[in-house]
Structures are given as C-alpha cells and as structure tokens.
Amino acid sequence: MAKGIGLKPLDDRVVVRSAEAEDTTAGGIVLPDNAKEKQQRGEIVAVGPGKLLDSGERAALSVTVGDEVLFGKYAGNEVKINGEELKIMRESDLLAKVEK
Amino acid sequence: MAKGIGLKPLDDRVVVRSAEAEDTTAGGIVLPDNAKEKQQRGEIVAVGPGKLLDSGERAALSVTVGDEVLFGKYAGNEVKINGEELKIMRESDLLAKVEK
Amino acid sequence: MAKGIGLKPLDDRVVVRSAEAEDTTAGGIVLPDNAKEKQQRGEIVAVGPGKLLDSGERAALSVTVGDEVLFGKYAGNEVKINGEELKIMRESDLLAKVEK
Amino acid sequence: MAKGIGLKPLDDRVVVRSAEAEDTTAGGIVLPDNAKEKQQRGEIVAVGPGKLLDSGERAALSVTVGDEVLFGKYAGNEVKINGEELKIMRESDLLAKVEK
Amino acid sequence: MAKGIGLKPLDDRVVVRSAEAEDTTAGGIVLPDNAKEKQQRGEIVAVGPGKLLDSGERAALSVTVGDEVLFGKYAGNEVKINGEELKIMRESDLLAKVEK
Amino acid sequence: MAKGIGLKPLDDRVVVRSAEAEDTTAGGIVLPDNAKEKQQRGEIVAVGPGKLLDSGERAALSVTVGDEVLFGKYAGNEVKINGEELKIMRESDLLAKVEK
Amino acid sequence: MAKGIGLKPLDDRVVVRSAEAEDTTAGGIVLPDNAKEKQQRGEIVAVGPGKLLDSGERAALSVTVGDEVLFGKYAGNEVKINGEELKIMRESDLLAKVEK
Structure with missing residues (x-):
C-alpha cells in the first residue's frame, strides 16, 4: 500500500495528491479545466491503519x-516529498468520494 | 443513491443543491422569489452512510x-462539480425539513 | 405537529415565532408593549423529535x-418561510417557559 | 414553585432577582448600601427541574x-418580565449561598 | 463550617481570603512583606460540599x-461581603497548599 | 516529601525550580551556560498526590x-515563596525527563 | 532507548531531530536539498512510554x-539540549512515517 509514494500515514490519516497537480484525470466523470474546482479534489495515494x-x-x-x-479548502497539512506537493489529512477532513 | 450527482458523501454528510441554483421549485409550498429566503434552503441530492x-x-x-x-447561513463546504455549485454539510448542520 | 408552519425541525430543535412578529398575545400574563422585552420571547410553533x-x-x-x-438575545438561526421571520434553535437555547 | 414570577426555568437554570433591584433585604446579614457589592448578589425566585x-x-x-x-459579574441572561429585570442562569454559574 | 464568613460555596468551590488583606500571617513560614508574593496566596475561609x-x-x-x-493570578471571582474582598474559586484553581 | 520547599501541590501538579535560578547543576550531563537553554529546564522540588x-x-x-x-516555554504558574521564584505546573506540561 | 540523546519523553511524546539539522540523511529515498521540504521531516531519537x-x-x-x-509546520516544543535544537511533540502531531 502506498508503495509508490514512500509514505505511511499514521492513524486515520490519508495522503492526497491534489487534482491541480495531475497530468491525467483519474476519475471517469467529465471535468472542465477549472482551477477552482480542482483545489478541493484529489486522489488518495496512501492510507493509514x-x-x-x-x-x-x-x-x-x-x-x-x-x-x-x-x-x-483548508484541509490538511501540505508536505513536499521528492519535489511533489501532497496533502496529508485525517479521514474526517474528507467530504465525499467522487463516483467513477 | 445520489447517482445523478456523482458524489458519495462520507459519514453523516449530505450534498445539498441550494434553492438559489434551482430552476424549478421542488417543494409544494408557495415561495416568494426572495433571494435571502433561498440562501438557506435546498434539496438533498446525496446522503452519506x-x-x-x-x-x-x-x-x-x-x-x-x-x-x-x-x-x-454559513453551513457547509461549497464544492463545484461539473460546473454546478453544491454544498456538502453534516446532518447536524441541517435545521429542519420543509414539509411538502 | 407543526402543520401550520410547514417545517419539521431536526433533533432537539424547535421553531419559535418571536413575540415581535405577533399580532395577538398568546400568553395570558400582562405584557407592556416593550420591544426590548419582546426580543427574547416567543411561541413554539414546531418541535423536533x-x-x-x-x-x-x-x-x-x-x-x-x-x-x-x-x-x-443571540440564540437561534433566523429563517424566512413564506415571508415570515422565524427562529430555529436547540432546546438548550431556551431559558424558561412563561407560565400561562 | 415560582408562581409569583410566572416563569418556569428549563433544566438546571434558576431565575435570580438581583439585589440591585430589591427594596428590602432578604437575608439577615448586615449589608452596607454598596452598589458594587449588590451586582453579584440576588435571590432565587424560580428554579428548573x-x-x-x-x-x-x-x-x-x-x-x-x-x-x-x-x-x-457576567453570569446569566438578562430578561425583562412585566417590566422587571431578572437574570436566568445555570446552577453552575452560582458561586455560593449567603447563609441567613 | 464557614460560620464566620456567612457564605456556603457550591460544588467544589472554596472561599479564599487573600493574603493581601490579612493583618496577621496565618502560616508559620517566614514571609517577606512582598505585595507581589501575597497576590497569589490566601487562607481558605469556606469550602463547598x-x-x-x-x-x-x-x-x-x-x-x-x-x-x-x-x-x-487570575483565578477566581472577586466578591465583596460585609465590606471585605474575598475570592471564590474552584478547587482546581488552587495550585498548592503551603505547609505550616 | 517537598519538606524543604514548604509547598504541597494539589492533584497532578509539581513544583519546579527552574535551571535559571540554580547555583549548581543537578544533572550529570554537560550543559553550556546558555540562558535560553535553561528557561525550559528545571528540577522537581515537590509533587502532588x-x-x-x-x-x-x-x-x-x-x-x-x-x-x-x-x-x-509558557508552562506553569510562577509563584514566589520565601523570595524564590518557582513554577507550579501539571504533570502534563512536562515534556521529558533529562536522564542523569 | 534514547541513550544517545539523554532525554526520556513523558507519555506519548517523542523527541525528533529535524532534517534541517542533519549532516547525513537517515532514510534511503532520494531527497533534493530543499530547506522547505526539510522543515517538516525528521528522525525519532527518543520515545515515551x-x-x-x-x-x-x-x-x-x-x-x-x-x-x-x-x-x-508548527508541531512540537523546541528544546535545546547540549547545544542541539530538538523538537518534542506528541505522537498525534506526527503525520506519516517515511518508508525506507
């Protein structure tokens, strides 16, 4: 789990790669290229126990x-790992899953 | 559940489409076209587990x-999905149901 | 319950019609026409479960x-329903019942 | 209980008539006519369940x-009933009983 | 208990006569006449149940x-009883007993 | 316990003599004469029950x-006993023991 | 445990030597020489019970x-031990482990 990113979150934390930083869209729903919309969307790249x-x-x-x-908008701690900006937040900071 | 909107809220959260954004009134009671009145009214479009x-x-x-x-007035997080502004809030931020 | 007002409060919330907005006095005790006194007095028009x-x-x-x-003085959320200003508050925001 | 004042406090609340407003002293201990001293002293006129x-x-x-x-000094909500200023506070806002 | 002072504190509260107001030192340890030192020292004159x-x-x-x-320094409520300034505070506001 | 200092802390409180005030170093590890370093270090001189x-x-x-x-840095209440500045704090304000 | 550093943290606290202060990199993943990235990364040098x-x-x-x-970024208390700046924080202030 989370092998690619090299981080193991503690407790109920997750590591999120924000949509702003993505080259390709992971989800299947149509997304306009809207920076504001992307600020609060991301992909889970590591989860805690x-x-x-x-x-x-x-x-x-x-x-x-x-x-x-x-x-x-203000959820999570920003960390930089191998030059990439990621967010680490508690599961309770997540609002919803985007259905694919 | 919440198929149309493509979101699955977490925990006790709900997704609300605010009345300001509606074209047609969902409820049956007579509502004057009053922007202030609409700011705190909406329709549940997705619910968490x-x-x-x-x-x-x-x-x-x-x-x-x-x-x-x-x-x-200040309840919920505003999110933009497919160009539409929605609010995600906890059930405890809801004050009352409007009876139809 | 609360049929007239068209609202069903959630949890331990109640809907209060403040005395300022009343045409006729619901209680039986003598009340001077005092705006300040009326600001913190009202009638329960709907109750939650x-x-x-x-x-x-x-x-x-x-x-x-x-x-x-x-x-x-600052208890409750003000909402406007059918043009009427009402307050929705938790039971714990109520200080006392006025005995009739 | 509290028949004279026409109020029934909720929960652990009490209604207090502050000493500032009194014509005659209820307790038996000698009290100088000191406005500051009276601000934080009063008589219980109604109690909750x-x-x-x-x-x-x-x-x-x-x-x-x-x-x-x-x-x-800052305990309680001030309310005006029949022209009289009273304070409604929780029992936990009371510091001490004055022994008569 | 607390007969002299005429107060019966509620819950875990105590009434303290601050050292600033004392004519004679109650404890046996040597105390320089230091106003700052006296501000946070006192004698328990009444205790709650x-x-x-x-x-x-x-x-x-x-x-x-x-x-x-x-x-x-900022513990307690100041009250004036029979012209004397006293402090009423919770037991949890007391830091230590001075051993005699 | 704490006979020398004449104080008996309440609950989980301890009395600390800060390193700034010490003439001789109690611990055995080498400590540069650094005022900043001493501000957050001290010796327990009395403990509560x-x-x-x-x-x-x-x-x-x-x-x-x-x-x-x-x-x-900001832990504890400063008190002055027999002319000596001491700190009284809860055990939870202590960060670590210095091993001797 | 924590013999080298001479500190025994209390409760669920840990002592962290921040990456800014390191001469050699403890982990095996490639880290650019980025001061900002190092501010929130460190090595556990002592743990509480x-x-x-x-x-x-x-x-x-x-x-x-x-x-x-x-x-x-703002987690922990900074302390200076034998001239070295360390951070003492609770385990709950740790976001993630860096996998080696």
Missing part, C-alpha cells in the same frame, strides 16, 4: 488508495 | 435524497 | 407547540 | 426559591 | 478551612 | 522529587 | 527510535 479505538482495535477507513475525493 | 457509532454500526440519517431542508 | 441518545432512543423535549418561551 | 442525567433522571438542584446567592 | 460525581456522590475536597493556599 | 481518577484512586505521577525535567 | 489509558495500561507508540517522520 485507521483510528485506534478504546477497544484496542483500529476502525477501518472508508476510503482506499485510488479513490477520488473532495475535501475542504 | 451515517455517523459511525462506538458499537461499530452507523446511525441512520433522518433525511433522504429529495428532502427539502433549511440550513444555517 | 428530540436528541438522539447513545441508546438509540430520543430524549423527549420538555416544551411543546404553543408554549411561550424565553431565549437568549 | 434539574439537569437531565444519562440515566434519564434529573439531578436535584442544591438551591431553592428564597435562597440568597452570589454569582459572577 | 465537593463536585457531584456521576455516581451521585460528592468528591471530598482536599483542602479545609484554615489551609493556606497558592492560586493563579 | 496525582490526578483523581473516576475510580476514586489517584494516578501515580511518573516524576519524583529530584528529577530534572524539560517543559514548554 | 505511551499514553496512559483508563485501564491503567499504556498504549504502545506506533513509531520507534530511528523512524523518519513527517510532522506539521
């Missing part, structure tokens, strides 16, 4: 690598 | 696709 | 349609 | 109608 | 009337 | 008198 | 000494 519950188990994430997602 | 409970089950939402709802 | 408890049941509200109530 | 506990029962209040109490 | 626990019991306070205590 | 748990027991502190500790 | 749970046990940390991690 899930939030630790009181029971000692971890809650499974409801997104997986490859999912296209929407998130809030 | 519900909030994850400690028990591992999800709490069913009390609104469904097609419901007309009221929400606070 | 109550707060969802961890047990899955809903906590019954302690106010009903027709109750006259006091609330804080 | 108590806070709803998880068990479904209500926690009994530790003050009753007639008690003289101290409260913080 | 303790915090109400979920079990319905009250947690015993760990200070009693007569204890000399330290507290934060 | 530990945080009260829901069970009624107290959680043992993980530091004891004599430990050298690091803490945040 | 883990967060104390209600059960009295401690939750094991999911990082260990030697792990390379990413963290938020």
Whole structure:
C-alpha cells in the first residue's frame, strides 16, 4: 500500500495528491479545466491503519488508495516529498468520494 | 443513491443543491422569489452512510435524497462539480425539513 | 405537529415565532408593549423529535407547540418561510417557559 | 414553585432577582448600601427541574426559591418580565449561598 | 463550617481570603512583606460540599478551612461581603497548599 | 516529601525550580551556560498526590522529587515563596525527563 | 532507548531531530536539498512510554527510535539540549512515517 509514494500515514490519516497537480484525470466523470474546482479534489495515494479505538482495535477507513475525493479548502497539512506537493489529512477532513 | 450527482458523501454528510441554483421549485409550498429566503434552503441530492457509532454500526440519517431542508447561513463546504455549485454539510448542520 | 408552519425541525430543535412578529398575545400574563422585552420571547410553533441518545432512543423535549418561551438575545438561526421571520434553535437555547 | 414570577426555568437554570433591584433585604446579614457589592448578589425566585442525567433522571438542584446567592459579574441572561429585570442562569454559574 | 464568613460555596468551590488583606500571617513560614508574593496566596475561609460525581456522590475536597493556599493570578471571582474582598474559586484553581 | 520547599501541590501538579535560578547543576550531563537553554529546564522540588481518577484512586505521577525535567516555554504558574521564584505546573506540561 | 540523546519523553511524546539539522540523511529515498521540504521531516531519537489509558495500561507508540517522520509546520516544543535544537511533540502531531 502506498508503495509508490514512500509514505505511511499514521492513524486515520490519508495522503492526497491534489487534482491541480495531475497530468491525467483519474476519475471517469467529465471535468472542465477549472482551477477552482480542482483545489478541493484529489486522489488518495496512501492510507493509514485507521483510528485506534478504546477497544484496542483500529476502525477501518472508508476510503482506499485510488479513490477520488473532495475535501475542504483548508484541509490538511501540505508536505513536499521528492519535489511533489501532497496533502496529508485525517479521514474526517474528507467530504465525499467522487463516483467513477 | 445520489447517482445523478456523482458524489458519495462520507459519514453523516449530505450534498445539498441550494434553492438559489434551482430552476424549478421542488417543494409544494408557495415561495416568494426572495433571494435571502433561498440562501438557506435546498434539496438533498446525496446522503452519506451515517455517523459511525462506538458499537461499530452507523446511525441512520433522518433525511433522504429529495428532502427539502433549511440550513444555517454559513453551513457547509461549497464544492463545484461539473460546473454546478453544491454544498456538502453534516446532518447536524441541517435545521429542519420543509414539509411538502 | 407543526402543520401550520410547514417545517419539521431536526433533533432537539424547535421553531419559535418571536413575540415581535405577533399580532395577538398568546400568553395570558400582562405584557407592556416593550420591544426590548419582546426580543427574547416567543411561541413554539414546531418541535423536533428530540436528541438522539447513545441508546438509540430520543430524549423527549420538555416544551411543546404553543408554549411561550424565553431565549437568549443571540440564540437561534433566523429563517424566512413564506415571508415570515422565524427562529430555529436547540432546546438548550431556551431559558424558561412563561407560565400561562 | 415560582408562581409569583410566572416563569418556569428549563433544566438546571434558576431565575435570580438581583439585589440591585430589591427594596428590602432578604437575608439577615448586615449589608452596607454598596452598589458594587449588590451586582453579584440576588435571590432565587424560580428554579428548573434539574439537569437531565444519562440515566434519564434529573439531578436535584442544591438551591431553592428564597435562597440568597452570589454569582459572577457576567453570569446569566438578562430578561425583562412585566417590566422587571431578572437574570436566568445555570446552577453552575452560582458561586455560593449567603447563609441567613 | 464557614460560620464566620456567612457564605456556603457550591460544588467544589472554596472561599479564599487573600493574603493581601490579612493583618496577621496565618502560616508559620517566614514571609517577606512582598505585595507581589501575597497576590497569589490566601487562607481558605469556606469550602463547598465537593463536585457531584456521576455516581451521585460528592468528591471530598482536599483542602479545609484554615489551609493556606497558592492560586493563579487570575483565578477566581472577586466578591465583596460585609465590606471585605474575598475570592471564590474552584478547587482546581488552587495550585498548592503551603505547609505550616 | 517537598519538606524543604514548604509547598504541597494539589492533584497532578509539581513544583519546579527552574535551571535559571540554580547555583549548581543537578544533572550529570554537560550543559553550556546558555540562558535560553535553561528557561525550559528545571528540577522537581515537590509533587502532588496525582490526578483523581473516576475510580476514586489517584494516578501515580511518573516524576519524583529530584528529577530534572524539560517543559514548554509558557508552562506553569510562577509563584514566589520565601523570595524564590518557582513554577507550579501539571504533570502534563512536562515534556521529558533529562536522564542523569 | 534514547541513550544517545539523554532525554526520556513523558507519555506519548517523542523527541525528533529535524532534517534541517542533519549532516547525513537517515532514510534511503532520494531527497533534493530543499530547506522547505526539510522543515517538516525528521528522525525519532527518543520515545515515551505511551499514553496512559483508563485501564491503567499504556498504549504502545506506533513509531520507534530511528523512524523518519513527517510532522506539521508548527508541531512540537523546541528544546535545546547540549547545544542541539530538538523538537518534542506528541505522537498525534506526527503525520506519516517515511518508508525506507
């Protein structure tokens, strides 16, 4: 999981490659070339093991690598890995999955 | 569910098409053409699976696709999908259903 | 419930018609015509199903349609329905019932 | 309870008639005529049913109608009933009872 | 308890007579006449019944009337009783007991 | 415990003598004479009984008198006892123990 | 554990040596010499015993000494030990592990 990106998020965090930075569109729905629209859309490139519950188990994430997602404008921490800007955010910062 | 809009909200989130953007009125009650009144009214176009409970089950939402709802002025994240402005908010940001 | 107003509040919310907007006084106690006094007084015109408890049941509200109530100056969301200004607030924003 | 004032507070709230507004002193201890001192002192004129506990029962209040109490300078909501200024606050905003 | 001061604090609150106002030093340790040092030191003159626990019991306070205590600079509500300035604060605002 | 300092902290609080005020270095590691470095380092001179748990027991502190500790720049309340400046802070404000 | 650095973090805290301060790169992935990229990357040099749970046990940390991690720009307390700048932060401030 997340082999390509070289990051293993902690807890319920995910790594998102924002749509602004993409060369090719991952999802199948028609998307106008609109910068504003792309700011809050991206692809999941790595997922954490899930939030630790009181029971000692971890809650499974409801997104997986490859999912296209929407998130809030100010969601996440920006990090730069191998020259590429990525966002790391908690699953709770994700608003919706874009259905392909 | 939410097939038309191409979005699957996460957790207890819903996607709302605000009344400002509507061509035809979905509800049956008489509504003056009042921009201010429309800002906080909309139609549910997609719903999430519900909030994850400690028990591992999800709490069913009390609104469904097609419901007309009221929400606070600053509720929700604005997203643009296929050129259309939509709001994604948590069920707890919804104030009331408009009865048809 | 709340048939006249056409709104069904969610959770523990209530819809209040503020005393400022009333033509006739609903309660029986003598009220001077005092705008300031009226700002925080109103009549319950619709009630929600109550707060969802961890047990899955809903906590019954302690106010009903027709109750006259006091609330804080900044309580609630203002909404306009059929040209009428109403307030939607949580039961916890209500301070007291006015006894008739 | 609270028949004279015509208000029934909700939850763990109490209605307080502040000492500033009193003609006669309710408590028996000697009080200089000091406006500042009176701002945070008052008499309980109505009490709510108590806070709803998880068990479904209500926690009994530790003050009753007639008690003289101290409260913080900014505690409570000011309401005007029949021309009289009163404060409605939660029991947790009360600091101490004045022993008579 | 707290007979002299005429106040009965609620919950886990205590009434503190600040060292600034004292004529004689209650504790036995040597104290330079230092106004700054006295601002955060005082004597407990009344204690509440303790915090109400979920079990319905009250947690015993760990200070009693007569204890000399330290507290934060901005801790507590100032009240004036019979012309004397006192502070009412929660036990959690107390930092330490001064050992005599 | 804490006999020398004459203070008994409450709950999970500790009294820290900051390194800035020390004449001799308590720990064994080499420390440059660096004022900035000393601001967040100190020695525990008194400890409280530990945080009260829901069970009624107290959680043992993980530091004891004599430990050298690091803490945040703005952690703790400054108090002056017998002319000496000390800091009283909660155990949770301590960052690390300096190993001797 | 953490013998070299001479610090034992408390609870779920870790000590991080930020990449800015490193002479040699610990991880195996190719890293451009980019100051901005290094600000949020570092190596774990000491770990605490883990967060104390209600059960009295401690939750094991999911990082260990030697792990390379990413963290938020403003995460952690800066401390200076033996002239070296280090960061102490909670495990929850760590965003991801960098896979070697």
